[in-house]
Amino acid sequence: MSTFFSVNFNKIALLRNSRGRDYPSVVEFAEMGLKVGINGLTLHPRPDQRHARYSDVYDLLTLSQRYPQAEVNIEGYPCEEFMKVVLDAKPHQCTLVPDDPAQITSDHGWNLHQDFDLVKRIVSQLKAAGIRSSIFMDPVASDMQLAKDTGADRIELYTESYAQAFGTEQQESVLAQFAEAAKAAQDIGLEVNAGHDLTLENLTDFLTIKDIKEVSIGHALVVESLLQGYEPTLKQYVDICRQSA
Numbered sequence: 001m002s003t004f005f006s007v008n009f010n011k012i013a014l015l016r017n018s019r020g021r022d023y024p025s026v027v028e029f030a031e032m033g034l035k036v037g038i039n040g041l042t043l044h045p046r047p048d049q050r051h052a053r054y055s056d057v058y059d060l061l062t063l064s065q066r067y068p069q070a071e072v073n074i075e076g077y078p079c080e081e082f083m084k085v086v087l088d089a090k091p092h093q094c095t096l097v098p099d100d101p102a103q104i105t106s107d108h109g110w111n112l113h114q115d116f117d118l119v120k121r122i123v124s125q126l127k128a129a130g131i132r133s134s135i136f137m138d139p140v141a142s143d144m145q146l147a148k149d150t151g152a153d154r155i156e157l158y159t160e161s162y163a164q165a166f167g168t169e170q171q172e173s174v175l176a177q178f179a180e181a182a183k184a185a186q187d188i189g190l191e192v193n194a195g196h197d198l199t200l201e202n203l204t205d206f207l208t209i210k211d212i213k214e215v216s217i218g219h220a221l222v223v224e225s226l227l228q229g230y231e232p233t234l235k236q237y238v239d240i241c242r243q244s245a
């Protein structure tokens with residue numbers, strides 16, 4: 001089994017946005033990635049577009065047409081503008097994330113006991129548009145049936161708690177919690193993605209969990225690239241993802 005490796009370009013966009021021109025170029029960095037074997041391109045535009053801009057969604061989709069193996073994954077809270085862009089641009093996958101606009105970064109999965117109707121309605125819009133849907137979830141096995149009932153194709157496990165536990169006494173028990181949540185989802189026909197604060201150091205152990213379809217990684221990858229170069233960093237991720245359980 002091999003896991004689909006999607007790079008999140010938010011941090012390249014953040015760097016670009018700190019100056020007035022297209023440097024660094026998200027499209028150029030995405031294309032370099034595709035040339036060394038990454039599978040997917042992820043963006044998480046937020047309402048203030050401080051990282052990815054909505055125009056980046058269209059630019060990455062145009063690029064992906066030249067790389068037939070590549071998929072574009074657009075993540076975010078399904079506000080009106082986000083959904084307008086997603087339904088118009090038609091990425092391969094849309095990951096719904098319960099972000100508040102004021103959040104620095106994503107910090108929890110959906111509470112489907114509260115937001116079930118909203119998520120179900122958005123998932124059906126994605127389905128009607130032929131876009132694969134994924135919903136961002138905490139690793140709680142007992143919530144997977146609700147996730148399935150929304151009609152979503154996949155869940156994305158929010159891996160921050162695993163990243164925090166990595167290298168501590170809690171690592172094994174937290175990893176077991178993720179494995180249990182992944183299995184609960186897979187057993188009822190949901191495919192499982194994962195992401196947030198995954199790194200070159202913690203990814204191999206995470207991918208001992210069976211049949212993780214996709215990981216999306218951005219923040220640590222940019223830091224690691226500063227330390228050891230962009231292409232060598234990407235190649236290490238590509239190798240780890242090709243050897244997953």
Ligand SMILES: CC(=O)[C@@H](O)[C@H](O)COP(=O)(O)O
Nearest residue numbers: 010044051075097105106196
């Ligand atoms: C859903 C998720 O965990 C990521 O998309 C995360 O939000 C990365 O985006 P930033 O790097 O912009 O925080």
Ligand SMILES: NCC(=O)COP(=O)(O)O
Nearest residue numbers: 008195196197216218219
């Ligand atoms: N879905 C998670 C993602 O796209 C990247 O998260 P991070 O590696 O930037 O924390």
